[in-house]
Structures are given as C-alpha cells and as structure tokens.
Amino acid sequence: MSNRPKIYIIDVTNRDGVQTSRICLSKLQKTMINLYLNEMGVYQSEFGFPITRHETNYLNANLELVKKGVLSPMKLEGWLRATAGDVKTAFKLVPQIKHLNLSISTSDQMIVHKFKGKLDHQSIVKEMNEAVKEAKRLGAESIGVNAEDASRTKMEYLIEFARAAKNAGASRIRYCDTLGFDTPFSIYERVKLLVKSVAIPMEVHCHNDLGLVVANSIAGARAANDSGVDAYINTCINGMGERAGNADLVSVILAIKYGSGMQDYSLDEKINLKAAWKICKYASYAFGVPIPINQPGIGANAFAHESGIHADGALKDRRNYELYDFEELGRGEPEIIETGRKITAGEYSGIKGFRNVYEKLEVVFKDDAEATEVLELVRYANVHNQKPLVDEELKFIAKYPDIARKIFTMAP
Numbered sequence: 001m002s003n004r005p006k007i008y009i010i011d012v013t014n015r016d017g018v019q020t021s022r023i024c025l026s027k028l029q030k031t032m033i034n035l036y037l038n039e040m041g042v043y044q045s046e047f048g049f050p051i052t053r054h055e056t057n058y059l060n061a062n063l064e065l066v067k068k069g070v071l072s073p074m075k076l077e078g079w080l081r082a083t084a085g086d087v088k089t090a091f092k093l094v095p096q097i098k099h100l101n102l103s104i105s106t107s108d109q110m111i112v113h114k115f116k117g118k119l120d121h122q123s124i125v126k127e128m129n130e131a132v133k134e135a136k137r138l139g140a141e142s143i144g145v146n147a148e149d150a151s152r153t154k155m156e157y158l159i160e161f162a163r164a165a166k167n168a169g170a171s172r173i174r175y176c177d178t179l180g181f182d183t184p185f186s187i188y189e190r191v192k193l194l195v196k197s198v199a200i201p202m203e204v205h206c207h208n209d210l211g212l213v214v215a216n217s218i219a220g221a222r223a224a225n226d227s228g229v230d231a232y233i234n235t236c237i238n239g240m241g242e243r244a245g246n247a248d249l250v251s252v253i254l255a256i257k258y259g260s261g262m263q264d265y266s267l268d269e270k271i272n273l274k275a276a277w278k279i280c281k282y283a284s285y286a287f288g289v290p291i292p293i294n295q296p297g298i299g300a301n302a303f304a305h306e307s308g309i310h311a312d313g314a315l316k317d318r319r320n321y322e323l324y325d326f327e328e329l330g331r332g333e334p335e336i337i338e339t340g341r342k343i344t345a346g347e348y349s350g351i352k353g354f355r356n357v358y359e360k361l362e363v364v365f366k367d368d369a370e371a372t373e374v375l376e377l378v379r380y381a382n383v384h385n386q387k388p389l390v391d392e393e394l395k396f397i398a399k400y401p402d403i404a405r406k407i408f409t410m411a412p
C-alpha cells in the first residue's frame with residue numbers, strides 16, 4: 001500500500017493570491033508566507049513571477065533562504081507564460097530557480113477571443129513544447145504545464161496538449177478551472193479521462209465562482225489518485241485568489257483528512273495543521289482582509305456552540321458536534337495582548353525604544369553596531385509594509401539582516 005498515490009499541496013497565495021484585485025502583499029510579507037507554508041509542511045509554494053522586475057530581489061533572496069536550509073524542504077516555484085523567451089528571461093533574472101509552472105491557454109474561447117489569430121491550436125502546442133525544452137535545458141528540475149481554461153477546453157485537444165507536454169519533459173499537468181466552471185462531477189470525469197489517456201501526475205487549480213472550489217479540488221485529486229497518479233491541489237490561504245478566490249488551504253486539508261470516504265486517500269504526511277491558526281491570522285493581517293466568522297476551522301465560530309441542544313451535546317462529548325479538534329489547528333492557546341504601555345518599532349524609531357522592543361522578543365544583539373544595523377532595516381521594513389510589524393517579522397529581520405536588505409531593495 002506504500003506505493004499508493006498521494007495528494008500534495010501546492011499553495012499559490014504568493015501568485016494567484018496577490019493577483020487578487022485591490023489587494024497585495026509586500027515582499028517581506030510574501031517571504032513570511034513562504035516561511036509559514038514551509039512550517040505547515042506544504043509541498044511547494046508558487047512564490048512569484050520570475051520575469052516581473054520588482055520581484056527579482058525578493059525571489060533571489062528567498063532562494064538564498066532555500067540554500068541556507070531555512071526554507072526547506074518546501075520547493076519554491078515560479079509562474080511564467082509558456083514561451084521560450086520568458087523562460088530565458090526568468091533564468092537570467094533568477095538563475096537559481098529550479099521549479100517552474102508554465103502557463104498557456106487551451107480553450108477555444110481563449111484561443112479565438114484572447115489570442116485573436118496570434119496563436120492557433122497547433123502553435124500553442126509548439127510554444128509550450130519549446131518553453132518546456134528551454135526550461136529543461138536551463139536546469140529546471142520540475143515543470144508543471146498549466147492548461148489555462150482546461151475546464152472549457154475540448155477534451156481531445158487537452159489530451160493532445162498534455163501528451164505533448166509529457167513528451168517534452170513536463171513533470172505535471174495543471175488542470176486549470178480558470179473560471180470556476182467545473183462541478184465535482186465534471187472535473188472527476190475529465191481528470192480521469194486525461195490521466196487514463198496520458199499517464200502523468202495532475203495538479204488541479206480551481207476557482208470559487210460557483211462556490212464549488214474545495215469540492216472540485218477534492219474530486220479532481222480523487223480522479224488522479226483513482227487513476228494511479230499523484231495529485232497536487234492548488235490552494236490559497238483564507239481562500240484568497242482572483243474574483244471569488246481559490247481553494248482555501250485549511251478547508252482542503254480538513255476535507256482530505258475528515259471528509260466522508262476520504263480515508264482511502266493519502267495526504268502528504270508532512271502536512272502539519274498546527275500552524276494553521278498562525279498562518280491564517282498572519283495572511284488576514286497582511287492582506288488586510290478579515291477572516292469570516294464561519295470560515296472552516298479558523299473562523300471565530302468554527303468551534304462555538306450556543307443553542308441548547310448543541311452546547312449540551314458538545315460539552316458531553318465534542319464528537320457530538322465537532323468533526324475535528326481545535327487543538328489540531330493550533331487553536332486554544334491564550335493570546336496575550338498588552339493593555340498598558342507599549343513601545344513599538346517603526347520607520348522613525350530611535351535606538352532606545354527599539355532595544356526595548358527586541359528585549360521583549362528575547363533577541364540579544366552582540367554590540368551597538370549590530371543593533372543600529374537592524375534598527376535601520378526595521379525602519380525600512382515599516383515603510384515597506386506600511387503597517388506595524390509583527391513579532392515574527394521583527395525576529396526574521398534580526399536573524400537574517402542580509403536577506404532582509406535584499407528583500408527591501410527595489411531599483412526601477
């Protein structure tokens with residue numbers, strides 16, 4: 001049974017999440033998200049856009065954290081258009097990148113109405129083929145090939161496209177339900193047929209336009225596993241992502257662990273839900289988007305009971321009204337909030353107040369020079385984030401000042 005295919009998580013908060021209209025993350029916040037995802041045992045983080053110039057220093061700095069063993073074992077993967085030109089530029093700007101997702105549209109709707117004659121079905125396969133080969137030549141260790149709008153793509157063409165990607169050296173196909181058009185029934189059938197025709201591991205990338213995103217992700221993953229290949233579910237923390245969002249990271253993990261009939265499927269054993277509470281709170285603060293009280297596992301009401309029968313039942317035995325334990329999600333610890341005097345560190349801080357802040361975090365500087373250096377970086381970080389820094393960010397800056405300096409540096 002040990003060779004049974006598995007379900008892995010590829011989180012795309014730092015790519016699809018930051019593409020969400022009207023919200024964004026700073027490069028320090030993106031770095032913190034990568035660190036938290038790694039702590040949570042996520043297989044891979046789609047950490048950004050290798051040919052977007054303002055990402056360059058952030059991406060290279062995070063790959064240095066990989067080298068230092070800080071961001072490990074999680075893989076960092078960059079998202080690109082599937083063209084040989086973009087692949088070349090990516091390796092020029094981010095030479096250490098090892099994992100890529102190469103994206104191109106495959107539906108008639110997009111081929112006709114987006115490319116408008118610039119590309120047709122055959123040239124799309126050709127572009128993708130050249131991009132994959134170029135990525136392999138330049139040293140990519142894993143390549144996911146993204147069929148954008150796969151759910152509205154003619155099955156026959158999708159199979160042809162996937163076969164060509166596999167032959168070119170792709171590690172996985174990303175079945176992309178770009179518009180959230182699928183239902184659990186349709187995605188199951190389509191992924192199953194795709195894998196039966198082209199035996200290749202599958203990623204499912206789903207959107208929530210019809211409110212079906214977690215169900216679709218699970219159904220797609222089951223179809224891949226049922227057909228004998230590994231499945232990779234794309235998630236975003238707190239279900240962020242374009243329009244109605246992507247599959248919520250915690251909901252997907254809970255559904256695989258506790259969903260009826262899911263016991264026969266194997267979730268990547270590295271996943272550790274203990275970090276869930278922390279990562280969701282941080283992402284909510286960083287994005288400036290509150291967590292709904294009814295968010296699965298994490299919302300304020302996820303373990304709250306009031307009505308007589310429910311409260312009585314939950315008190316007698318939690319399994320009467322709770323499928324899983326709040327402790328598993330890292331909840332239940334008291335949170336200490338300072339209600340008296342508080343010294344904070346910001347863009348105009350001086351050394352005395354700054355030292356007070358770090359003493360409380362139990363961070364010791366070896367001399368004044370080191371303290372002054374970190375203070376300067378903390379000032380930049382505050383300008384960079386445009387909101388008060390959290391303890392974990394302050395600790396990160398003190399621990400990796402050289403990395404922090406790179407992350408804050410942008411030269412247009």
Ligand SMILES: [Zn+2]
Binds near residue numbers: 178207
């Ligand atoms: Zn998307």
